[in-house]
Amino acid sequence: MMMVRSRRRRPTRQFLEPAKTPVSEENQDTYWSGCLIVAEIIIESPQVRTLRLISPEGGSIPFHFLPGQYIDVEAAIDGETYHRSYSISSSARRIDCLDITVKREPHGLVSPWLCDAVKPGDRLNIRGPFGQFTFTGTEAQSVVLVGAGVGITPFVSMIRTLLDDAWKGEVHALFGFRNREEALFLEEMESLAATFPTLNLHLTWSKPESRKLRPKGRITPRLIRKTIPRWRDRLYYLCGPLDMMDHVRSDLVWRGVPVDRVLTEAFAPPPRDESLGGEFKITFQRFGVEITSEQGESLLETATRAGVMMDFSCLSGTCGLCQARLVEGDVEMMADDALRPEDIERGEILTCQAFPKSPCVIDA
Ligand code: FES
Incomplete structure (x- = not known):
């Protein structure tokens, strides 16, 4: 018997039709x-x-x-x-x-x-x-890309690709920077927005060098509602500081945007919560190893302590490299972006995000 509870289930992507590039699958x-x-x-x-x-x-x-x-x-x-x-x-x-x-x-x-x-x-x-935080143009007729600082980098790839594909849909890019000196890809984005009517670039500045840089302030739900026409009907991608993403996502969802239309990408692992996990017998059955987990320790950390070498990369629940099947037991997961619904049904977990709530047997 196994049970997986997700504490911070991020919305999953829904595709209207298969992505153009078969490589995605x-x-x-x-x-x-x-x-x-x-x-x-x-x-x-x-x-x-x-x-x-x-x-x-x-x-x-x-x-x-x-x-x-x-x-x-x-x-x-x-x-x-x-x-x-x-x-x-x-x-x-x-x-x-x-x-x-x-x-x-x-x-x-x-x-x-x-x-x-x-x-x-x-x-x-x-x-x-x-990563599954992708937009190829097949997912919706328009998209809103909300990013702050270096969080705009996946959106730069999306914009460049969509324009290379001559995508007919509407892109709204709302980017937040401290000032012009720290703004990334600004000249290119401004020039693309001036050339391609489908690209709408909206900027906000938290510490502008000049009064001419308007509006002043960080990205907020209010700014989104003010800036994006028909904001309720759009598909959103958010990338940047966790507090900005949480604030914007919860506000959009509260105001009626379906939760699966607001996608987020975290660059950093979720904050550590030492109250998770506990002392339980953990069995890594293929390695034939048993060990007692410690309070606040993820199953990946328990595996590493036990000498069970598991692959990992992002430590934030997005790459899927640390995936393993939970054969028995009860775990709580902080994030599960990298898992597909069929993975979850099979009992797959992300060991970097999974904290035991009972003795567990892992297929690793
Ligand atoms: S290491 Fe990337 S999902 Fe766990």
């Missing part, structure tokens, strides 16, 4: 891994760099991706290996290179390495693509 279960070469590093703002990656053999990038997906980058720093996920910002129609856009986090480990130590010509081990 393939990507749900498989990914490419290998090495790409850094061809160029583009300075987007004082803290943000775009790394342009190409195939070592030349020619096309060795995998396809959907706009909105991300890749996992391996970093070897001081003899240790780390993995981090970065959104792809280039168009999915561009096959000669792939861009990832990285913000140098002041207390980060991998992002300063990527922004400051990595040089053109270096090789990066990557895996991907991952």
